[in-house]
Amino acid sequence: MKWQTKAYILRQLSQLPMGKQLYLLLQKMAGSNRPLPNRDFARINELLDMIQQAGQTAQQATFFEIGSGWHPYAPLGCYLAGAEKIITVDVNPWMTLKSAKQCIAAAKDHLPEMAHLMGIKESLITKRYQKIDQNALRLDLLLKSMNTEYRYPADASDTKQEDHSIDFVISSNVLEHIPLQILKSISTESMRILKPGGLAVHRFNPGDHYANHDQSITTANFLQYPEQDWKPYNESLAYHNRLRSSQYSQLFNEAGFTSLIEETHIDTDALEALQQKFIQPDSMFSQFSTEDLATDYMWYMGIKPTALSEIGQCDNMRTPKNQIDSNK
Numbered sequence: 001m002k003w004q005t006k007a008y009i010l011r012q013l014s015q016l017p018m019g020k021q022l023y024l025l026l027q028k029m030a031g032s033n034r035p036l037p038n039r040d041f042a043r044i045n046e047l048l049d050m051i052q053q054a055g056q057t058a059q060q061a062t063f064f065e066i067g068s069g070w071h072p073y074a075p076l077g078c079y080l081a082g083a084e085k086i087i088t089v090d091v092n093p094w095m096t097l098k099s100a101k102q103c104i105a106a107a108k109d110h111l112p113e114m115a116h117l118m119g120i121k122e123s124l125i126t127k128r129y130q131k132i133d134q135n136a137l138r139l140d141l142l143l144k145s146m147n148t149e150y151r152y153p154a155d156a157s158d159t160k161q162e163d164h165s166i167d168f169v170i171s172s173n174v175l176e177h178i179p180l181q182i183l184k185s186i187s188t189e190s191m192r193i194l195k196p197g198g199l200a201v202h203r204f205n206p207g208d209h210y211a212n213h214d215q216s217i218t219t220a221n222f223l224q225y226p227e228q229d230w231k232p233y234n235e236s237l238a239y240h241n242r243l244r245s246s247q248y249s250q251l252f253n254e255a256g257f258t259s260l261i262e263e264t265h266i267d268t269d270a271l272e273a274l275q276q277k278f279i280q281p282d283s284m285f286s287q288f289s290t291e292d293l294a295t296d297y298m299w300y301m302g303i304k305p306t307a308l309s310e311i312g313q314c315d316n317m318r319t320p321k322n323q324i325d326s327n328k
């Protein structure tokens with residue numbers, strides 16, 4: 001589908017009173033919100049792996065997930081890894097009993113691989129999996145049986161959570177959908193609720209998402225437009241902030257985090273389009289490097305300092321690294 005057609009449909013839906021429900025229905029019909037266990041568990045494993053790289057563990061930890069979405073694969077991964085409590089929040093009530101059950105059922109075939117990736121005995125992960133009440137008749141009860149509390153509508157910029165009560169704030173494919181001012185509040189709020197030494201661990205996609213469904217454009221396409229021209233394509237149901245990876249680093253830094261991982265992935269097609277000047281970025285992007293403009297994934301992990309003298313570095317800290325690999 002041409003990206004402008006998709007943008008037009010989303011814009012019309014965004015403006016309807018029942019637009020969100022209709023959007024959910026269309027997603028179900030198109031199968032675009034079905035669980036993709038290979039992809040989704042690989043994503044949560046990346047977050048858990050980053051935590052391990054900081055020398056910390058999910059065992060008995062309290063997680064706070066920003067942006068639950070449709071399927072609780074992140075809470076499930078954290079639970080299977082031994083988390084004591086997972087709070088997952090979303091401004092939209094996308095998750096249902098059915099979608100959660102689908103996700104949990106789909107995880108069954110992935111337990112050996114998850115045990116391997118997490119460095120946990122398969123028997124232990126299977127035991128945890130079997131404790132999940134898959135016959136539960138209510139979503140809250142199903143999630144409770146995997147140590148998870150789902151809060152909605154709930155905004156990660158105002159969590160009502162006690163100070164210093166969380167070990168890890170995590171998100172996957174969420175931050176790019178949040179406006180800069182709210183992201184600033186979220187990073188300040190994350191700093192408040194994290195325990196000293198706690199981690200903010202995020203993976204997100206700064207590229208143009210319309211490129212996922214329209215082969216004629218690259219993930220740098222949306223950089224051509226000045227704000228007022230981009231606005232009609234950027235309605236609430238598909239909002240993208242167009243922030244570059246360097247801006248995320250800056251905002252976490254300004255909130256007080258010490259960065260441990262800032263890893264990016266570059267879309268080689270977007271890089272070429274920018275280098276060959278097939279894409280001319282708007283002047284609002286003139287201060288960014290071509291690599292920053294062509295970045296289509298970022299992994300960020302920051303630590304809340306305990307005291308200035310104790311600011312930690314990962315044992316196996318990954319240095320900022322640009323991987324040029326179009327298969328990501």
Ligand SMILES: C[S@@+](CC[C@H](N)C(=O)[O-])C[C@H]1O[C@@H](n2cnc3c(N)ncnc32)[C@H](O)[C@@H]1O
Pocket residue numbers: 066067068069070071089090091092094154155156157171172173174177178182
């Ligand atoms: C693209 S979805 C990703 C969902 C899920 N993490 C996944 O990977 O499938 C982004 C989610 O973030 C949620 N979201 C956006 N702003 C938020 C905020 N301020 N607080 C909590 N959730 C938010 C949206 O409602 C949406 O469900």
